[in-house]
Amino acid sequence: MVDDLVVAGRSKGLPIINKINTHNANVFIGKLGDVLYKAVDKPLGMAINWGRLWSLWPVHIETACCSVEFGAASGPRYDVERFGIIEAFGSLRQCDLVVVQGTITRKMAPRLRLVYDQMPEPKYVIAMGACAITGGLYFDSYNVLPGIDGILPVDVYVPGCPPRPETLIQGCMLLQEKIKCMKPR
């Protein structure tokens, strides 16, 4: 159909108008869209996702005992900084990952939701430890929330009490796999 246009353009006169009808124009725009998607949008989306998954910055919020294993994961032996996960010391407006480390009590729950709401999109949540998944060992305590599913949308659950630092790193890698398949919103 491109030849039609080229041939029509060379004739320099009115007869070209009946070659450019709506059907041909629709087909042209459709094929142009496919080419643009393959050439520009898909690689751009992959580049954006690549940038996001290698620089996940967690918010500096320590909720309970699993924070010790998170601290050990940031140490020199289980270096989680090589994945780009640096516990940024700025404000939470620059972070995009909330790692809920451990038990959430009734006093902490509104604050956790406030922190999540104040973060800009895109944001991800990892529930670390048995207490964050279902309440864990403290399932019958009067002050403990049975899991954070009710207040935050969780992406990855990392089980353990506390999970070893290697398990936490595997959880982060699962989150990276998930981000790779997401549409860059």
Added chain:
Amino acid sequence: MSERILPGLQLEKVDDRIMTLNVGPQHPGSGHMRIILKVDGDYIVHCDPDPGYVHRGEEKMAEYRNYITNIPHLERPVIHDSCNILYPYCLGVEELLGLEVPERAKYLRVIAAELNRCVYTQYWLGIYGIFLGHSTMFMWPVGDRELFIDLLEKMTGARVTHSYFVPGGIRNDVPPNFEDVCLRHVNYFEKRIKEYADVFYDNPILISRTKDTGILSREDAIKLGTTGSVLRASGVDFDIRKKEPYDVYEEMDFDTNVLKEGDSYARSKIPWLDMFQSCRIIRDALQKMPKSGSVRVKLKPNPRGGDTEVYRRVESGRGTLGMHIVSKGKPQPYRLKMSVGSFRNLIAMPHLLTGEKLGNLPPVYWSLNYWPVEADR
């Protein structure tokens, strides 16, 4: 900030000069608690600590579980110092049930308790460094403590939350060549922590930030009932391992470190000096330990105590940890009260922070050896 009012938060009258700041649960310099500050320019006028963000109701839960099934949840207030929290509990229950612990178990308990004390102190030093912006001081201690965590994993099977102490001894014996590996690790560890002096304790920036800030006098330290390294940095020589020895601490050869200044620098130095003494105790215990023997007394199912109460105390990484157990003849304790070092030192926080500059909050606050999860139980 949105205008949504959350239930229970207090509304305050706005003043022209005094500003209320929340050093809140989400803050790089606060840990798992909130400190409500009123500041006048750069000076703190009023300080109100607000703990309870990790209050999980340990004492209530203990009343519904047997003496043995209480062990996993009682050790979780400080997961990397779990042996020292279970120590007074096991000593108290052994007194209630009238059990006699075998000799080899006593020595292994002492070794595990000292390893745990070092693991806790290293993490605390790491966080102290990072609060002041010294990230090398985060990486070195957190990396060096992995040596002792490996040893504890050989002994107990878990990195943290060991559940190793049971009433009647310890859960199981150590693997065969444990003594040699332990001695090698302890010697290397002692060489490593000597290097902290070059990078941290003789660092002029640290000295100018922490010397003469937050001075706690000797009379105030005694009157407020502080404990642990906070007390020993103010000139009071009190360590339960020396004053009321338990298990085999009477046979161990070590000193108590006491400094007189009472400022943040002294409080940050005492736990580091205590780690050298811990290495001495571990070497001593490895030498004096009986080479074989049982490590556990077999208990009857559902052991019950009489109609009595006990109060035992132990020196943990943060100070004196006391447990008050009341039993009424049932398999569950009637009341279990933990008196933890962090909660007792909390009263020194408003006392020290009032009148300080806002920039001095991290050095003073974290030097009180305060672990928020333990204070909330």
Added chain:
Amino acid sequence: MSSTNNTEIEKIEDTSLVSDTEKSLSDSISKKFPNVQITYVNPNRIRVNVKREEIIDVASFIRDELHFDHAESVSGVDYPEDNQVEVVYHLGSYTDPSLSKQILALATRTPREDIPHPGNDNTKLPSLYDVFPSVSFHERECFEMLGVYFEGNPDNRRLLLPEDWADIPPLRKDFAIKGR
């Protein structure tokens, strides 16, 4: 508080390890205050039961004459069968080297109501804040966990529980945790 209470702590029979320090401490207290009851004298642990009207005098005597200078813990125990709540102060000494092993448990009882209104019913005790300032945060915790109001404590607010806690104090025996 009568001595025919069926929830009283039993005496431990083995008194062979009790040294002179404990005996002299318990004798000096019972000589000065004939109304108190010495529950037990064990190696390094003594327990004294006091009525709530006398507790400030006994505590001042213990601080001034016997040189105990701080409180290690304040624990409240709920006895619904007697309709009483008991508060036990464990006192220790830093300044006197002969007393460094001793812990003196000072216990007192207060009546308890079936439907508690913390702060507004008669579960009240005089606070030991003026005698031992180290009890301030412990008494706050005891107030919110058991509903015992300490008169004289400058600060009786909530400490560990959430701000919107509307139930009865959690460490009472009629507060059952879920599922049990």
